[in-house]
Amino acid sequence: MKKTxxxxxxxxxFGFLGVITFSGCKKDDNIGPVTDNSAAEQVxxxxxxxxxxEADNQFDDIFNITASxxxxxxGEDLGVGANVSGLFELGTTNPTNxxxxxxxxxxxxxxxxxxxxxxxxxxTGCLCRDGKYRKGKIVSIYTNPMIVPGAKVSTTFVDYxxxxxxxxxxxxxxxxxxxxxxxxxxxxINGKITNTNTNRWKKWDGVKNVLQTEGNxxxxxxxxxxxxxAGNGHGSNSAGHTWSxxxxxxxxxxxTCPWIVKGTVRMIRDGREALLDYGNGVCDNIAIIYIxxxxxxxxx
Numbered sequence: 001m002k003k004t005x006x007x008x009x010x011x012x013x014f015g016f017l018g019v020i021t022f023s024g025c026k027k028d029d030n031i032g033p034v035t036d037n038s039a040a041e042q043v044x045x046x047x048x049x050x051x052x053x054e055a056d057n058q059f060d061d062i063f064n065i066t067a068s069x070x071x072x073x074x075g076e077d078l079g080v081g082a083n084v085s086g087l088f089e090l091g092t093t094n095p096t097n098x099x100x101x102x103x104x105x106x107x108x109x110x111x112x113x114x115x116x117x118x119x120x121x122x123x124t125g126c127l128c129r130d131g132k133y134r135k136g137k138i139v140s141i142y143t144n145p146m147i148v149p150g151a152k153v154s155t156t157f158v159d160y161x162x163x164x165x166x167x168x169x170x171x172x173x174x175x176x177x178x179x180x181x182x183x184x185x186x187x188x189i190n191g192k193i194t195n196t197n198t199n200r201w202k203k204w205d206g207v208k209n210v211l212q213t214e215g216n217x218x219x220x221x222x223x224x225x226x227x228x229x230a231g232n233g234h235g236s237n238s239a240g241h242t243w244s245x246x247x248x249x250x251x252x253x254x255x256t257c258p259w260i261v262k263g264t265v266r267m268i269r270d271g272r273e274a275l276l277d278y279g280n281g282v283c284d285n286i287a288i289i290y291i292x293x294x295x296x297x298x299x300x
Contacts, residue, residue: 058162059188061132062171066140066153069118073104076111078118078142101126102134116142122160136160149177161196168192169204182212188233199238206233206245215255225255229263243269257283259300 069078102122118141122134137158144151155171169191176183187207194201208231215225229251234244244267251263261283265276275290285300 058165058167058193059169059171059186059191061162062138062155062167063173063186065120065138066155066171066173067146069140069142074106074118075109077145077147078116079146114142114144118142133163134161146173146175149175151175164195164197166192166194166196168194176209176211181216184210186210202235202237204233204235206235207231208233222255227253229253229260241270243267248275251278252281254283259283259285260287 067079120138125135140155170189172187174185191204232246236242249264260278267274
């Protein structure tokens with residue numbers, strides 16, 4: 001099993017449950033039959049899936065941060081041994097200034113003693129190197145370093161905001177790797193994202209499982225890496241809509257292709273069903289979404 005994770009490819013894989021909600025996809029109006037009703041259904045479905053994608057992206061950021069807890073931050077490698085989120089430089093917009101505008105505390109602050117609670121306190125506001133303005137606290141409990149199979153990291157929030165969004169809920173990451181395959185399970189429980197400018201909110205629960213099915217034996221050669229992604233999620237928003245998403249056939253992602261090459265996702269919005277089909281393994285930006293049984297070609 002790889003001891004050092006190829007973080008670029010892992011982060012791409014984690015973002016794909018947001019991608020399955022096809023926010024950012026564009027329908028090709030010149031292909032396939034479109035009626036006024038089907039067009040309206042597509043717009044309504046995309047609005048719901050955009051909400052899910054936004055929630056998923058906010059919680060993917062939490063994975064990046066917890067995975068960045070290395071010896072430079074907390075005295076030992078609790079994450080995956082690399083600075084995934086840029087957290088070490090996160091406290092300043094000046095590349096030459098290493099002074100942080102946040103604090104990190106570790107309890108107990110004794111190497112190799114677990115469980116261990118890590119609190120990142122952004123105080124009343126911190127403009128970060130990634131351009132995001134954060135305030136409040138992220139509190140993570142590690143049962144072991146994240147690279148250890150079976151390790152879990154459970155994260156909660158205390159008045160935590162990213163830009164104009166308040167983030168609530170519980171985020172859990174578990175290392176599900178075996179002796180010959182890397183794997184992660186990521187779960188969001190009672191997640192809620194509130195836009196403080198509009199007071200609109202979205203609630204979201206979801207789980208995704210990512211397995212590296214090919215390339216495990218070549219840790220320094222990512223070109224042969226292939227990932228299989230399964231998962232599901234459900235949510236609601238302040239507009240009164242509900243939705244759920246389920247990976248029916250596992251999503252397949254190759255390192256050498258920027259798009260998902262295979263797999264299907266079922267989306268149900270307010271009782272209406274849509275099916276997204278990514279194809280048969282060919283690397284292209286084409287997928288087909290079926291709404292009310294009518295196929296629409298979309299470009300990812």
